[in-house]
Amino acid sequence: MVKKLNLFLLMILLSGFSLAQTKITLKDAIQIALQKNTTLNQAENNISSQESGVTAAYGNFLPSLGAFASWGWDRNEQAGSIRYINGVPFNIPKITSETRSYVASVNSDITLFDGLSNFANLSYAKNNLSSTKFFVEFIKQQTVFNTITRYYNLMTQIELLKVREENVKKQEINFKTIEEKNRLGAATLADLYQQQVELGNAELQVINQNLEVQKAKNNLLIFLGLDVTGDYTFETELTLREENILTTDLEEDYKNIQERISDAYNNRLDYKSKLYELEGSLNQISIARSGHFPRLTGSLGFSSYSNKYEDLFKSRTYSVGLNLNIPIFSGFSVNNRVQIAEVQAMNKELEVRELERKIKQEINESYLSLVAAKKSLSVSEKNVKAAEERLKIEQERYNLGSSKLLDLVIANSSYITAKTDFVNAQYSYIIISDQIKYFLGILDITKYE
Numbered sequence: 027m028v029k030k031l032n033l034f035l036l037m038i039l040l041s042g043f044s045l046a047q048t049k050i051t052l053k054d055a056i057q058i059a060l061q062k063n064t065t066l067n068q069a070e071n072n073i074s075s076q077e078s079g080v081t082a083a084y085g086n087f088l089p090s091l092g093a094f095a096s097w098g099w100d101r102n103e104q105a106g107s108i109r110y111i112n113g114v115p116f117n118i119p120k121i122t123s124e125t126r127s128y129v130a131s132v133n134s135d136i137t138l139f140d141g142l143s144n145f146a147n148l149s150y151a152k153n154n155l156s157s158t159k160f161f162v163e164f165i166k167q168q169t170v171f172n173t174i175t176r177y178y179n180l181m182t183q184i185e186l187l188k189v190r191e192e193n194v195k196k197q198e199i200n201f202k203t204i205e206e207k208n209r210l211g212a213a214t215l216a217d218l219y220q221q222q223v224e225l226g227n228a229e230l231q232v233i234n235q236n237l238e239v240q241k242a243k244n245n246l247l248i249f250l251g252l253d254v255t256g257d258y259t260f261e262t263e264l265t266l267r268e269e270n271i272l273t274t275d276l277e278e279d280y281k282n283i284q285e286r287i288s289d290a291y292n293n294r295l296d297y298k299s300k301l302y303e304l305e306g307s308l309n310q311i312s313i314a315r316s317g318h319f320p321r322l323t324g325s326l327g328f329s330s331y332s333n334k335y336e337d338l339f340k341s342r343t344y345s346v347g348l349n350l351n352i353p354i355f356s357g358f359s360v361n362n363r364v365q366i367a368e369v370q371a372m373n374k375e376l377e378v379r380e381l382e383r384k385i386k387q388e389i390n391e392s393y394l395s396l397v398a399a400k401k402s403l404s405v406s407e408k409n410v411k412a413a414e415e416r417l418k419i420e421q422e423r424y425n426l427g428s429s430k431l432l433d434l435v436i437a438n439s440s441y442i443t444a445k446t447d448f449v450n451a452q453y454s455y456i457i458i459s460d461q462i463k464y465f466l467g468i469l470d471i472t473k474y475e
Contacts, residue, residue: 051261052177055250056474059173062251066169069162076155083151086144089136098127128338131329138324138348141316150309157302164295170471171464175457176249177260180242182453184262187239189445190232196438197225203425217431224435271459272452277400283393286466290385293467297385300378307371314367317360321351388465396462399455406448413437413444 207213327345423429
């Protein structure tokens, strides 16, 4: 209840009720996505229709009950006339007559045997419901992971923007330094122009990176169902959880990845949903085959008819009956329905096998990406330290006039590249830590619901 209240208050803030900036954390983004994601909402709505289908399937075992009542009124008016009988005229007077009728009846029918179609239909409805419920939970996991990916992609672009802005500040300082040295005759005019180009390139990179940040932001906001023109800020500092991930050897945690694949079949909610779909398709075969069997139904009836309302139930009719319908030849329509159901079941089984291969592929590729991300994180961190030290040395050498500007430019370019690679490696490692859980079916989303 508290979580729902907090989310409601957050949605009020996000609706533009306040002109102040709204800060969205990763947890906020996930909770919004779980509430507003269209695919998830549609899947949850389908649960109600599947539950209704189960109720209707149970209803097939119960007798039907119907009541009928009618009232009728007739008035017959005949004009007077003269009739001749043996040449003798007779006056026929005007005749007016009225009749009324009252009918009431109650009927009940029950299916006693239909080739076990009602049992197969009930099983089919239950399997559909179970499949839909598992699919909804899978969509929740998918929504959480997609939100995580989009959020961290935005964080990556924001951090890269900081790297670009830091580079601009360095280039501005270098430009002022070279400009002053050129005024004093200690730097060539070519160096000044070269540094001006480097400063312009750095500023252009900031412009382009700002565009990437806006694209990543819009991508996230659209996925969350929020207005892209809204004024939102995002948490850019690494949380304790994220810092712990970066210092954890996840490769060691998943070194027995092949053994975990079999567990993934038990954990993957989309795989469970697909298995129930397969069971439902087998039920459809049983339903189709029931057309080969006789159908036995029973009926009960009661009715009463009278010309006067007060005499309605004085005359009664009772009826009890059994109806046996034996299919002898139906133009191969039953065989056709069975064939269609069997083909659909075979296709469902192929889908299950395809999903199993896909799960293996996703887990293996995710593990390989994890190994590569771990190495990339380690190497890029060392590269940043080395590139930073080299940049300091080249900066000092250039300031002392013992090296060329080109050496400083190359050192700075290497440093920017190393910083960029390190930022990408950090967030890739964080994303993959959740990705491999998602593919294994063990991504915990309960803390966000």
